[in-house]
Amino acid sequence: MNLKTLLQLFLLFSSLSILSIGGGNTVLPEMHRKTVDDHGWLTDKQFADVFAISQAAPGPSILIVTMIGYKAAGVPGALLATIAMMLPAGILVYLVSRVWARAKDSPARKAIEKGFAPLTVGLILASAWIMSKAADQSWQAYLLTGVCTLIFCATKINPLIVVATAGVIGWLGWL
Amino acid sequence: MSERPSLTALARTFNQIALASFGGGLSAWSREILVVKKQWMEDGEFLSAVTMCRILPGANQINLAVFVGVKFRGIPGALAAVFGLTLVPVLIVLALAYFYFQFHQVPAVAGILKGAAAAAVALTLSMVFKTGKKCLVGLVPLLLFLAVFLMNGIFRWPLLACLSLLAPLALAWAWPKKLKP
Numbered sequence: 001m002n003l004k005t006l007l008q009l010f011l012l013f014s015s016l017s018i019l020s021i022g023g024g025n026t027v028l029p030e031m032h033r034k035t036v037d038d039h040g041w042l043t044d045k046q047f048a049d050v051f052a053i054s055q056a057a058p059g060p061s062i063l064i065v066t067m068i069g070y071k072a073a074g075v076p077g078a079l080l081a082t083i084a085m086m087l088p089a090g091i092l093v094y095l096v097s098r099v100w101a102r103a104k105d106s107p108a109r110k111a112i113e114k115g116f117a118p119l120t121v122g123l124i125l126a127s128a129w130i131m132s133k134a135a136d137q138s139w140q141a142y143l144l145t146g147v148c149t150l151i152f153c154a155t156k157i158n159p160l161i162v163v164a165t166a167g168v169i170g171w172l173g174w175l
Numbered sequence: 176m177s178e179r180p181s182l183t184a185l186a187r188t189f190n191q192i193a194l195a196s197f198g199g200g201l202s203a204w205s206r207e208i209l210v211v212k213k214q215w216m217e218d219g220e221f222l223s224a225v226t227m228c229r230i231l232p233g234a235n236q237i238n239l240a241v242f243v244g245v246k247f248r249g250i251p252g253a254l255a256a257v258f259g260l261t262l263v264p265v266l267i268v269l270a271l272a273y274f275y276f277q278f279h280q281v282p283a284v285a286g287i288l289k290g291a292a293a294a295a296v297a298l299t300l301s302m303v304f305k306t307g308k309k310c311l312v313g314l315v316p317l318l319l320f321l322a323v324f325l326m327n328g329i330f331r332w333p334l335l336a337c338l339s340l341l342a343p344l345a346l347a348w349a350w351p352k353k354l355k356p
Contacts, residue, residue, distance in 0.1 A: 066272070114219070118315075121303055
């Protein structure tokens with residue numbers, strides 16, 4: 001096993017973890033530069049493909065680092081890259097959430113909870129917009145999104161059933 | 176809120192969120208399960224946690240798992256939630272990576288993903304309607320909502336740029352007006 005590669009993986013992804021302010025996607029350009037251009041762990045095409053796979057697979061899309069780690073140094077590389085990408089940011093969230101819990105009745109926390117709510121809803125609408133753009137939806141897919149939105153808002157049907165049905169519709173090639 | 180969830184409950188719940196999010200929409204699934212189904216937190220607390228987890232470095236969903244885990248069970252809770260969120264997806268991604276680098280093909284699931292993604296966008300939109308109904312009352316919150324959508328969604332400004340402009344306005348608006356005791 002190549003210890004040097006493992007060390008490089010750990011150092012790279014733990015520093016990207018701290019730099020990824022605003023979410024994992026913000027460090028993708030830097031991740032591409034380091035892993036493809038500097039280390040040559042994978043090709044340009046492979047990077048684009050593992051990105052697409054990680055977006056589609058269930059779970060957090062940051063698991064692209066699991067695939068890069070796997071390509072660079074096998075299963076140990078995959079696990080190490082995943083842990084490195086989660087640990088530093090996770091420690092920071094832990095510290096902030098401790099402060100947050102202690103500030104339970106402070107005016108600052110009340111203001112953040114009330115004031116950030118409209119901003120968060122706006123950001124979520126923005127991410128729905130970006131997801132839809134990224135998926136390059138056809139008019140049939142927009143129609144499906146519209147119908148599903150109505151179902152989610154107006155009924156209590158388990159969303160999993162709706163997503164699975166939509167998957168079948170896509171599989172049949174109707175989108 | 177009901178009882179404090181156990182470590183196993185935390186891991187199981189986050190595993191459920193991860194697996195449901197096939198095709199995307201993790202935030203919407205988190206709300207669906209944490210707020211609606213399990214009632215572990217209310218919308219106000221959930222939404223502010225989501226934004227804090229976005230501002231802080233790291234993958235948003237992993238941050239949220241840490242946040243919720245710490246809230247109920249401290250560090251062991253955070254580990255349980257993150258473990259639940261990532262274990263099965265890591266195994267799936269590893270299998271896909273093996274397949275991809277061995278056979279140089281993306282598994283042929285493109286059609287299914289297209290459909291699932293359309294529904295995931297819908298689930299995210301329905302989350303906007305459901306949470307918006309409660310907090311977008313009045314002119315100021317509506318303007319904040321529209322401004323951040325335009326800046327981040329349409330013009331693709333970085334999150335930090337949007338928030339450094341809008342967060343102070345939002346906080347000034349929301350700061351409790353009553354005199355402190």
